[in-house]
Amino acid sequence: MSVRSDARAAATVERIAVWGVAVLAVAALAGLVVGPGADLRTAAPSADFEGSYDNATGAVTVTHAGGDDLTGESVALVVTDADNDTTTRLLWANESTLPVTEGDSVTVDDPRVDSNGDGNYLDADRSVGFYLEPGDTVDVVWTGRLTGAPETRTETLETITIGDETG
Structure with missing residues (x-):
């Protein structure tokens, strides 16, 4: 074998090794950015919520009971009146x-009870324009952009039914 073909063989092996190292470096970097076990298609925040209903004041309190901290653009409550689908x-x-x-x-209340006697019937953090009753639902809705995702998503994280999970 000539010196020239030995040099070509060494150059080819060297190129393959350099490309292999480059591919491994890119894969490692992608793993660090995305994180282990990340699933970009379904990786909405995972959090638990509890609801408690006080019939005397017409108020429901929703509490973050554990799981992921919620970051992003917003967290909202969608309250549905089961009687007339409002x-x-x-x-x-x-x-x-x-x-x-x-x-x-x-805490969300309705206009039925002035719980603190100040003449204003909307005493909680937020209020709805209908009476809260068993069967009504409260959806906890998160809006944000997942790691690496190109656009924002909206996900319902929990649905609380007054009279079921609530007291």
Whole structure:
């Protein structure tokens, strides 16, 4: 074998090795950016919520009971009156007030009871224009952009039914 063909063989092996190292470096970098086990198609935040209903005041309190901190663009409550299928969307937190973390809560009331006697029947953090009753639902809705995703998504993280999960 000539010196010239040995040099070509060495150059070819060297190129393959360099390309192999480059591919491994890119794969490692992608793994660091995306994170282990990340699934970009279904990786909405995972959080648990609890609801408690106080019939005397006509108020439901929704509490972040554990799981991921909620960041992104907004967290909203969509309250549905089961009797006439009316919905009201109420903002829980936006970009300036996020994250929503474990232990955070928001209370929604209806115009039935002036619980603090000040003449204003809307006494909670947020209010709806209909009476809250068993069977009504409260959806916790997150809007944000997932890591690496090209656009924003909206996901319902939990549905609380007054009279079921609530007291």
